Amino acid sequence: MPLPPGPRAPALVNLIRFMRRPIESLLTWQARYGDVFTVRYAGFGTGVYVADPDAIRSLFSGDQRDLRAGEANSFLEPVLGQHSVLVLDGPAHLRQRKLLLPPFQGSHVAGFRKVIREVAEREVAGWRTGMRLVLRERMRALTFEVICRVVFGVTERERVRRLQTALMAVIDTGSLFLAPAPLRADLGRFSPGGRLARRLRAADAMLYEEIERRRAQHDLDQRDDVLSLLLRARDEEGRALSDTELRDELFTLLAAGHETTATALAFAFELLMRNPGVLARLCERLDDDAYLDATVKEALRLRPVIDGAERTLTVPREVGGWMLPAGVKVYPAILLVQRREDLYPRAHEFRPERFLEGAPSYSWIPFGGGTRRCIGAALAQAEMAEVLRVVLARVALLPERAEPDPVVLRGITLVPRHGVRVRVAPRADLGAGGEHAQSTRAPAVS
Numbered sequence: 001m002p003l004p005p006g007p008r009a010p011a012l013v014n015l016i017r018f019m020r021r022p023i024e025s026l027l028t029w030q031a032r033y034g035d036v037f038t039v040r041y042a043g044f045g046t047g048v049y050v051a052d053p054d055a056i057r058s059l060f061s062g063d064q065r066d067l068r069a070g071e072a073n074s075f076l077e078p079v080l081g082q083h084s085v086l087v088l089d090g091p092a093h094l095r096q097r098k099l100l101l102p103p104f105q106g107s108h109v110a111g112f113r114k115v116i117r118e119v120a121e122r123e124v125a126g127w128r129t130g131m132r133l134v135l136r137e138r139m140r141a142l143t144f145e146v147i148c149r150v151v152f153g154v155t156e157r158e159r160v161r162r163l164q165t166a167l168m169a170v171i172d173t174g175s176l177f178l179a180p181a182p183l184r185a186d187l188g189r190f191s192p193g194g195r196l197a198r199r200l201r202a203a204d205a206m207l208y209e210e211i212e213r214r215r216a217q218h219d220l221d222q223r224d225d226v227l228s229l230l231l232r233a234r235d236e237e238g239r240a241l242s243d244t245e246l247r248d249e250l251f252t253l254l255a256a257g258h259e260t261t262a263t264a265l266a267f268a269f270e271l272l273m274r275n276p277g278v279l280a281r282l283c284e285r286l287d288d289d290a291y292l293d294a295t296v297k298e299a300l301r302l303r304p305v306i307d308g309a310e311r312t313l314t315v316p317r318e319v320g321g322w323m324l325p326a327g328v329k330v331y332p333a334i335l336l337v338q339r340r341e342d343l344y345p346r347a348h349e350f351r352p353e354r355f356l357e358g359a360p361s362y363s364w365i366p367f368g369g370g371t372r373r374c375i376g377a378a379l380a381q382a383e384m385a386e387v388l389r390v391v392l393a394r395v396a397l398l399p400e401r402a403e404p405d406p407v408v409l410r411g412i413t414l415v416p417r418h419g420v421r422v423r424v425a426p427r428a429d430l431g432a433g434g435e436h437a438q439s440t441r442a443p444a445v446s
């Protein structure tokens, strides 16, 4: 079965090109080969991108038995564990997912907003005029604390700090997860694998300690942090999650939820700084939830943190007019579908108003879709909205770089290469005629 056409460059060239300039590469390939194209990547194999909204919808909806998604994340299993919702497929995936979903739904997320505001206020209280910040780093600290409080239910600062040190040490070994198994092997104290194993043991010990402490807490029935809700959750056969399952899901929620949200926030601030008109409008309407949510949606449309979901076919299947063989990886192209001119006129512009005017929600998919759709989507959007609200109400952020921060691929996510470097200024600087607007030389690009 022939695969759809795509770039003919060697697989290593495709990979390097994609890592350095992911947005431009995808847009160029789509312009050249259409909405369904094949790319060979060194080390990651061959995948078929799909940027047609109907084809994506049929991949996300309907029977999922012939599509695997967990398999693609199996490289994370040594860290996240074999019960992680991210690495499972089929009925085992659905069981974990059903147990995990309720704590992340509407009413609970509404309750988390207050905690998010408190964490954001404490963070910004430490920012002084003239201070230089790498926003993505500050946002990482903030989103980590939010996870600790709303997911793990840990509030004591010293415990948050200890958890942060132990868990970040594992996550920061990140690049090793992508390395071949022999390189990850524990070959003694000084080997990279040995270091990872040691850090994992320390992080696990802390996670099991939190699970134990929470189980023993007398007010477990009244608590609404995610861990307490998971401890009370039962599947259809009345079974609770085991401690190992709880450990694996806690690690998964942290790994999937903190850096993605931090990056999305850094991108949102970057887009706002480069679009002073939108920034001024938002600053005037910080109490307007609809405009704030539209700004968050527009930022996630133009700067999705994950450029494409991934599904592996287990049987031959028709996708976007092509018959694809079993074993092929298909990437529903989040970035490309959100850039379609027919769905989002003047798609390269940052214009939150489009979501107030009724932009098509079925093609807005920064959180993927179907039975694999991001579990933390509502939490992430609430977090982004509340952090923007708190920060913009208190300070002005001025870009340190004249040009917008280039977007590059790091691991499996798109990130601003320099982390969005800013200088803190008093809030009074904001507005169309202020220092902020003058320092903004270039509008948002690509």
Ligand code: HEM
Residues within 6 Å of the ligand: 069, 085, 086, 097, 151, 252, 253, 254, 256, 257, 258, 260, 261, 264, 304, 305, 306, 309, 310, 366, 367, 368, 369, 370, 371, 372, 373, 374, 375, 376, 377, 379, 380, 381
């Ligand atoms: C802006 C921030 C975030 C973005 C852009 C994002 C994006 C995504 C995407 C694209 C997927 C794959 C969906 C698919 O394959 O169809 C995913 C899955 C997932 N996300 Fe997120 N995510 C974010 C924040 C979070 C947060 C805050 C949490 C939890 C605390 C979280 C937990 C998960 C989990 C557990 C999955 C796996 C779901 C499954 O396989 O059933 N994410 N996310």
